[in-house]
């Protein structure tokens with residue numbers, strides 16, 4: 001997985017609200033470099049020696065840094081963060097220089113370091129996502145656990161667009177269903193469908209790294225006999241009829257295969273679409289309805305929307 005460092009030069013006053021915005025946007029760790037920390041008088045009564053490096057601190061103000069996974073949503077996430085930070089001006093919060101820089105973090109440095117930011121997370125009524133390197137004891141007997149090693153593929157399981165899909169799957173998958181997962185990434189949605197009782201899942205991704213990662217994660221979660229992972233462009237060449245299609249891809253991509261999804265679904269079949277940023281919601285909704293789908297439910301989390309649509 002690649003990481004992007006979001007760095008903002010701001011003021012003491014703005015540190016807390018900006019850190020909150022970064023956490024809400026999915027940053028797992030926030031680093032604060034404050035010149036006041038460097039200049040602070042420290043006790044040396046017990047012989048402590050402080051060796052702070054002045055080059056780690058700004059000459060004035062505070063630098064707040066956060067790490068975001070590089071994925072197809074990064075552009076939208078960064079724009080949303082900047083807009084929320086600028087909104088703080090309405091509350092008279094002094095943003096100081098408000099200077100933002102984005103840079104890619106050296107992958108080798110982060111090859112293992114990023115793992116410390118991932119811990120078990122309960123993401124829905126039934127599901128908890130557990131990184132493969134963590135030990136986790138289920139809290140209740142009906143809890144469903146997805147063990148994930150996202151590696152280089154998208155899908156730590158905790159992105160709002162993924163969480164919305166898992167919540168929608170929880171509400172719709174019926175034992176014995178046949179499911180297609182378009183853009184499977186780490187395989188997280190296929191695994192969820194399998195654990196919910198689907199009898200057969202077709203997991204597709206254009207990216208061969210994702211295909212390998214999904215295969216590995218399906219094995220870890222013992223659903224490899226149910227989930228068939230392959231490299232494929234959207235639904236090209238896929239034949240139905242199937243009970244359910246789930247896809248967490250950008251709105252621009254979803255609209256390209258709505259017709260094909262409708263064609264291969266059984267009557268009354270379900271199409272779960274996620275990865276839709278708020279301002280693209282209408283575009284996808286209209287395209288779904290034009291094709292003949294009925295929107296049964298609209299799920300929202302932060303700036304993201306997912307639809308549960310039925311073929312009527």
Ligand SMILES: C[S@@+](CC[C@H](N)C(=O)[O-])C[C@H]1O[C@@H](n2cnc3c(N)ncnc32)[C@H](O)[C@@H]1O
Pocket residue numbers: 072153154155156157159161162165182183184185186187188189204205206207210232233234248249250253275
């Ligand atoms: C946002 S990720 C979703 C991953 C996972 N399903 C989840 O919910 O966390 C989108 C995935 O779609 C894949 N993708 C993008 N364009 C595609 C296409 N044309 N055909 C198949 N997969 C595609 C990407 O490689 C990526 O793994």
